[in-house]
Amino acid sequence: MALGAALMTLSACGGPESGGGAKNGGAGAPGRAAGAGRAAQPRPAVPVGDPTALPGVGERLHAEIPADSSQVLAVYGEDSADATVVLYSLRGDGWRPVGSWPAHNGRNGWTADHHTGDGRSPVGVFTVTDAGGVLPDPGTRLSYAHDVDAYAPPYYWDSAHQHDFDYVIAIDYNRLRGAPPHDVTRPWGAERGGGIWLHLDHGSGTSACVSLSGEAMRFLLRTLDPDRDPVVVMGDRADLLA
Template identity: 60%
Template sequence: MRMFTVTPSCRRPVRRGGVRHVISTALACGVLLAGATACDQGAARRMSGGAPGAASAYPGQAVGGRLPGVGDRMWSEVPAGTGQAVVVYGERRDLPDSLVVLYQKRDSTWVRTASWPGHNGRLGWTEDHRMDDERSPAGVFTLTDAGGTLADPGSRLRYWRDDHAYATMLPPEQIHAHDFDYVIAIDYNRLKGVPPFDWSRPDGVEKGGGIWLHMDHGDGTSACVTVPEPAMKTLLRTLDPARQPVVVLGDRAHLAA
């Protein structure tokens, strides 16, 4: 198992246990690489009005037997036993703006229960994510582990609080001070059942990792998906391991394929 320490300075060599590692701050998911220029309200205004999962849809809306805007390819990756899905509708392939929608299955029908404006990788999306490419990986991934710098707000997912471990991943800019107050690990290139800040990479370090749902800072990320604080609390209190929750990621065109 490879262990990494993330430092605020990009590619600063770090010495641990006599071994020298070159680390990028992009390993700490969601780190902003440009100044914050957007706000949640602005992102909401940019959402496609009539598109599947659009902000104009209302909470509690029954949407049928499959997730809106998710085509055959992605739908086939959603486990049959899944009863909760967070769908991240990226506006376009090369944009950081998203709409994040929580769906829950009631009997055989999916119901939209909440939605929020969000952000993804600052350069958009990719089907072949690589470390430091500043794009979020498109695909379907399970959600099993959570944590943060703050006390557990009532998470159904296993929750690891460690203010030091998460704080060391943040750059010094004040705008990022609360990025990791609450996080949910996206099971991309990680081990399940361990803290989100565990840096094991089963598919290799070059494939990136440390990709989370976490607190929004107003603009694009290194690869994570961010939502406002109320959204993080809702997700933590709602996502139930017994319902096999997943996150479905991608720009709208990719999702619909």
């Protein structure tokens, strides 16, 4: 059963141009710094505008942000696998950027109708409640599942991908909030995909997840606060503004 769960979980994020695969029991070298040696990608311009509204996010998606949310992680996609991630904090009467990082999304871009294997990241507003990874908890207030067996990539993934799941943050798309990221329950059905995570970057597009540097992941894990009801708003710029 554990192996089956790992297969389904890893197939969601996938490996080098694969649909995922079986894991083995060994993690990447735990002494290596997460995300070490991965080159930063060019960072697209971040939208600016009325500070009382999230920059680059239209009324439709803005209305889906819960009223109690005061932390928003915006993923600004392009017509490609390149993206920019900005963490905003609601302070006084406006949203203020706290950090900004280059990132990658699905290798085939974005979709408002994500299905398993399409290589596209889902567009929308999603809560963030749970995290985990191969490495121990770096000091997050999110629920954290430290589990080498659940998150170690399979041995046959190339070296660039062996640290992808050192840290992961589950995006609550087609999953049970409060469950660890590797939980394979899919409330909308398996065909709608799942296992959509923030995880470490390997320098190119993913199967559907959003990937960032190890430094960015550690910052987010230490900064996201369940008491502030954090959410991810993600999509290509046209869909974000629709």
